[in-house]
Amino acid sequence: MAHPMTTKDGKPFDRASLESLMRRRLFYTPSFDIYGGVSGLYDYGPPGCALTNNIVDIWRKHFVLKENMLEVDCTMLTPYEVLKTSGHVDKFADWMCKDPKTGEIFRADHLVEEVLESRLKGDKEARGVKVEEKEEDPKKKKKKVKNITAIKLEDSVVQEYEEILAKIDNYNGEELGFLMKKYDIKNPATGGELLPPVSFNLMFQTSIGPSSNLPGYLRPETAQGQFLNFQKLLDFNQQTMPFASASIGKSFRNEISPRAGLLRVREFLMAEIEHFVDPEGGKKHQHFDEVKDVELELLNREVQLAGKTHVETTKIGKAVEIGLVDNETLGYFLARIQLFLLRIGVDPQKIRFRQHMANEMAHYATDCWDAELLTSYGWIECVGCADRSAYDLSVHMKKTGAPLVVREPRKEPLKIEEWQIDIEKKKFGPRFKKDGKTVEAAIEALTQDLREKLALDLEKEGKIIINVPGVGDGEVEVPKELIVIEKRTRVENVREYTPNVIEPSFGIGRIVYALCEHNYWTRAEDEARGVLSFPPTVAPTKVLIVPLSSHGDFKPFVRTLSNKLQDIGVSSRVDDSGASIGKRYSRNDELGTPLGITIDFQSVKDNTFTLRDRDTTKQVRASLDEICNSISNLVTGTEQWAEVAARLPAFEGQEVD
Numbered sequence: 001m002a003h004p005m006t007t008k009d010g011k012p013f014d015r016a017s018l019e020s021l022m023r024r025r026l027f028y029t030p031s032f033d034i035y036g037g038v039s040g041l042y043d044y045g046p047p048g049c050a051l052t053n054n055i056v057d058i059w060r061k062h063f064v065l066k067e068n069m070l071e072v073d074c075t076m077l078t079p080y081e082v083l084k085t086s087g088h089v090d091k092f093a094d095w096m097c098k099d100p101k102t103g104e105i106f107r108a109d110h111l112v113e114e115v116l117e118s119r120l121k122g123d124k125e126a127r128g129v130k131v132e133e134k135e136e137d138p139k140k141k142k143k144k145v146k147n148i149t150a151i152k153l154e155d156s157v158v159q160e161y162e163e164i165l166a167k168i169d170n171y172n173g174e175e176l177g178f179l180m181k182k183y184d185i186k187n188p189a190t191g192g193e194l195l196p197p198v199s200f201n202l203m204f205q206t207s208i209g210p211s212s213n214l215p216g217y218l219r220p221e222t223a224q225g226q227f228l229n230f231q232k233l234l235d236f237n238q239q240t241m242p243f244a245s246a247s248i249g250k251s252f253r254n255e256i257s258p259r260a261g262l263l264r265v266r267e268f269l270m271a272e273i274e275h276f277v278d279p280e281g282g283k284k285h286q287h288f289d290e291v292k293d294v295e296l297e298l299l300n301r302e303v304q305l306a307g308k309t310h311v312e313t314t315k316i317g318k319a320v321e322i323g324l325v326d327n328e329t330l331g332y333f334l335a336r337i338q339l340f341l342l343r344i345g346v347d348p349q350k351i352r353f354r355q356h357m358a359n360e361m362a363h364y365a366t367d368c369w370d371a372e373l374l375t376s377y378g379w380i381e382c383v384g385c386a387d388r389s390a391y392d393l394s395v396h397m398k399k400t401g402a403p404l405v406v407r408e409p410r411k412e413p414l415k416i417e418e419w420q421i422d423i424e425k426k427k428f429g430p431r432f433k434k435d436g437k438t439v440e441a442a443i444e445a446l447t448q449d450l451r452e453k454l455a456l457d458l459e460k461e462g463k464i465i466i467n468v469p470g471v472g473d474g475e476v477e478v479p480k481e482l483i484v485i486e487k488r489t490r491v492e493n494v495r496e497y498t499p500n501v502i503e504p505s506f507g508i509g510r511i512v513y514a515l516c517e518h519n520y521w522t523r524a525e526d527e528a529r530g531v532l533s534f535p536p537t538v539a540p541t542k543v544l545i546v547p548l549s550s551h552g553d554f555k556p557f558v559r560t561l562s563n564k565l566q567d568i569g570v571s572s573r574v575d576d577s578g579a580s581i582g583k584r585y586s587r588n589d590e591l592g593t594p595l596g597i598t599i600d601f602q603s604v605k606d607n608t609f610t611l612r613d614r615d616t617t618k619q620v621r622a623s624l625d626e627i628c629n630s631i632s633n634l635v636t637g638t639e640q641w642a643e644v645a646a647r648l649p650a651f652e653g654q655e656v657d
């Protein structure tokens with residue numbers, strides 16, 4: 001369902017024309033296109049790659065460099081055991097429902113959402129409220145929810161629909177099935193009945209090696225590789241806590257019905273941080289003060305449960321203080337995520353943070369906020385920021401026995417009063433024979449409360465009875481000759497704990513697409529002239545070099561300029577095609593190239609060049625050195641165009657088409 005959006009200059013946003021630009025200019029293209037393509041798989045072309053790389057580069061500087069994070073690059077192929085232990089084999093799933101007649105498959109929550117949204121739209125039309133929606137890619141037409149018929153709904157039904165939509169991510173399969181029945185939701189294309197939702201695991205399964213006896217999966221997130229290396233990373237960090245690891249790489253999810261272009265794909269680039277923190281002491285962050293005044297738009301869980309979508313602008317310091325955001329470390333990262341998104345050119349009006357509802361949270365999370373960006377597809381989660389508690393390290397430690405813990409010398413030794421058990425080993429073996437080890441393990445596992453109770457039994461009865469499944473009838477009697485239970489004081493000099501993990505997880509493809517929507521507009525004088533106003537730091541190519549014509553006199557200047565820009569690390573492209581200057585600039589406006597240098601006859605005479613700004617189309621004229629110096633400043637963000645324009649003489653050139 002399209003959402004009404006406006007461009008930066010206040011005009012209605014036209015998704016079809018942006019998507020056609022992005023394909024035409026090879027930002028991305030369907031993979032295996034000449035074989036008919038496979039949905040949810042896309043290739044990036046040169047500008048898409050450059051844009052992605054620049055965003056990743058800023059991500060590394062903003063997070064990895066700033067916090068001295070430990071970057072790792074782990075394998076994508078992951079053995080079954082790892083993902084079974086992490087819970088992904090059993091729980092990493094969405095709900096799908098099938099049309100038994102046509103064989104079509106729908107993702108249940110998305111279907112309910114689309115149908116209810118389209119009915120609300122029909123209701124608005126019936127009430128005479130104008131709703132704008134541009135047609136999407138004609139290839140997807142068949143899948144689109146049809147029948148947007150102008151039918152007025154009861155006011156109470158409108159309210160019910162809105163409430164359901166506000167918490168659509170909170171329903172499980174049974175509840176979705178109930179909603180489908182209650183609101184008569186069927187195959188939108190045929191009106192056919194659908195089977196009740198069933199769970200569908202999103203991981204791609206494979207087998208590793210020729211014998212197929214090592215089953216595996218393509219990883220659905222980069223996180224597990226980071227957890228499994230925790231102990232080595234802690235050693236690398238000289239046992240110092242807190243610290244964070246980071247990883248950038250592809251992840252794979254077999255999405256049920258991938259649509260919405262780059263927003264929901266089956267193979268995508270993720271950039272993830274695992275920040276390991278001591279769970280004691282409120283998960284403080286040492287740099288929290290630096291961000292406490294950053295204001296975020298927060299949509300909290302209670303508001304959503306009440307069926308509303310109202311956001312509060314709140315300073316992150318306040319949000320943590322009142323407990324809305326659980327702890328400083330989580331809050332620190334929410335603020336840093338927002339600063340990153342703004343730094344790469346996301347529209348500040350189109351960012352919000354939405355808290356997950358209880359049912360919506362992944363199986364490992366205790367609190368989770370998504371950074372959502374407003375696009376023509378609605379609010380889209382682009383970064384998830386979850387408190388995964390000690391879940392992952394604990395389950396992997398339990399399964400493998402590897403010590404995924406921190407051991408810290410205590411400043412003051414800790415005295416612990418506890419019930420300790422001694423076993424009379426010499427007598428224990430002959431008494432329990434082959435079951436000795438099992439009985440011993442059951443005794444070791446007794447809780448403090450039970451030990452206290454059993455100490456009394458031992459004193460009174462001269463024996464204890466404990467449960468040992470699998471030995472005899474499950475109850476084992478241990479006489480007092482074999483066991484001592486006593487309250488003693490233990491002194492602990494080392495503290496051992498499993499760190500908690502705060503995980504910001506970025507979907508780079510979603511960010512790239514949202515950034516394109518936020519920065520796309522068309523020139524007032526000509527709707528067909530699209531512009532992508534990326535900040536110079538992220539723009540795929542920084543400078544277009546345009547000789548006035550193919551005249552031989554310009555060639556040495558083209559070479560000098562290209563070399564000079566290369567020397568200062570600025571990417572440039574030469575367009576010496578026969579097209580008019582205006583057309584050449586226009587082509588590069590579509591690619592988001594922020595700066596253009598024209599070489600004309602004046603350049604041949606006095607070695608001066610014009611420098612053009614993409615957004616204002618204004619030009620200045622200056623010497624080679626001054627031009628390169630200004631470019632360098634603009635590209636690194638140390639100077640803005642307005643400052644350059646104020647410093648250098650204006651050039652009143654014309655862009656003739």
Ligand SMILES: Nc1ncnc2c1ncn2[C@@H]1O[C@H](COP(=O)(O)OP(=O)(O)OP(=O)(O)O)[C@@H](O)[C@H]1O
Pocket residue numbers: 253255262263264265266268270381382383384505506507508509510
């Ligand atoms: N199918 C996908 N295509 C592109 N990016 C994705 C996809 N699934 C997840 N991501 C990105 O990875 C990030 C972290 O993944 P996470 O598991 O939190 O997503 P998710 O909650 O499963 O997303 P959704 O609910 O939209 O499916 C998301 O914020 C998003 O940017």
